[in-house]
Amino acid sequence: MLYLHGLGHFHPENVISNAFLEELDIGTNEEWIMERVGIAARRTVLSLDYIRSTKNSDPRAAFEASDYTNAQIGALAANMAIERAGLSPADIGMVISGSSAQDHLTPAESSSIAGELNIDVPCLDVNSACSSFGMDIHFLSSMKPEVLPPFVLIVNPETMTKTVDYADRSVAVLFGDGSAAAVVSTREPSRAVFLSSFCDSKPTAWRKVTIPRMGYFNQDGHAVQGFAIRKTTDSIRALQSVYPVNRFVGHQANLGMLRTACERTGIPEEQHWHNVEHFGNTGCSGAPTVLSQHWDDLAPGDHVAVCVVGGGLTWVHTLLKIEDQL
Numbered sequence: 001m002l003y004l005h006g007l008g009h010f011h012p013e014n015v016i017s018n019a020f021l022e023e024l025d026i027g028t029n030e031e032w033i034m035e036r037v038g039i040a041a042r043r044t045v046l047s048l049d050y051i052r053s054t055k056n057s058d059p060r061a062a063f064e065a066s067d068y069t070n071a072q073i074g075a076l077a078a079n080m081a082i083e084r085a086g087l088s089p090a091d092i093g094m095v096i097s098g099s100s101a102q103d104h105l106t107p108a109e110s111s112s113i114a115g116e117l118n119i120d121v122p123c124l125d126v127n128s129a130c131s132s133f134g135m136d137i138h139f140l141s142s143m144k145p146e147v148l149p150p151f152v153l154i155v156n157p158e159t160m161t162k163t164v165d166y167a168d169r170s171v172a173v174l175f176g177d178g179s180a181a182a183v184v185s186t187r188e189p190s191r192a193v194f195l196s197s198f199c200d201s202k203p204t205a206w207r208k209v210t211i212p213r214m215g216y217f218n219q220d221g222h223a224v225q226g227f228a229i230r231k232t233t234d235s236i237r238a239l240q241s242v243y244p245v246n247r248f249v250g251h252q253a254n255l256g257m258l259r260t261a262c263e264r265t266g267i268p269e270e271q272h273w274h275n276v277e278h279f280g281n282t283g284c285s286g287a288p289t290v291l292s293q294h295w296d297d298l299a300p301g302d303h304v305a306v307c308v309v310g311g312g313l314t315w316v317h318t319l320l321k322i323e324d325q326l
Helices: 018-023 030-036 048-054 059-065 070-084 109-117 132-141 203-208 221-240 255-265 283-293
Strands: 002-010 014-017 041-044 094-097 123-125 152-159 177-185 192-201 247-250 303-310 314-322
Touching: 002 070, 002 132, 002 283, 014 018, 014 048, 018 030, 018 048, 041 177, 048 059, 070 109, 070 152, 070 177, 070 283, 094 109, 094 132, 109 123, 109 152, 132 152, 132 177, 132 192, 132 283, 132 303, 132 314, 152 283, 177 283, 203 221, 221 255, 221 303, 221 314, 247 255, 247 283, 283 303
Parallel strands: 094 123, 094 152, 247 303
Antiparallel strands: 002 177, 002 192, 014 041, 152 177, 192 314, 303 314
16 A cells, blocks of 8 residues: 555646647648647647747757746755645655656756655656656555665656657647656555556557657657557556546546546546546656645545556556544
């Protein structure tokens, strides 16, 4: 088991609307976007003027043009999670991060985030692309309680728009930026607890989703969509076979994929929590930002199926239960 003490999230201020994408003259419009991916808006660390004038023709330049670094947006989400946990940064004994597009090859992104928080603690990255949050939970759940500090901070920052070719409508409509954070413990109880987790991968298909070093995001869209639907559906069913699931949060890839998985597993719309329509696909920060936005809605008796998929190809599911009391 892994106890959850606090969640946090952050999305940058700049909004990429469907009308803005239509202005780029890349062969897309509101109807086309909503029909295919169900995304109305996204957030970006890049200025809209920069995207408009360059269409991000040089991904290397996007790092210089960004309003925020991954460490900065990670720290903003982390501070919210730490405050909700009733703690201070000094109480954190370890930082773990995971991201689909890290700012630096070295050091681990967790180190730069801890630096932003001004804490000196052990840092490491546990990264499985868009499924990183689930993998971080799985990794920590598998650890012996005595080998970890009382409180561990998980941070998942994503600035995917820096990897988008805005001349390519198939990718430009998908991605947004955001970050999520969670304060967890193997030793200190809380009313929210991850009861179980499972992970698996199909590395023979790793080429289906890639971001080359300093290059653009690329995927076999049809194959990845089918994979995401199948594995999300399988994950929900696996959890339903053991627990009375009454909430579902999935990888925020696109609204159609999520709703198909819900239809196949009998999850009604009111039990399906999502934010992809407002923020786009924010990689591994998507599912935990949804949870964070619903932090005050979590009620005793809730059994939340959290099912994520990502490059690798990797999938993870976990069950978050809300207890009546400590």
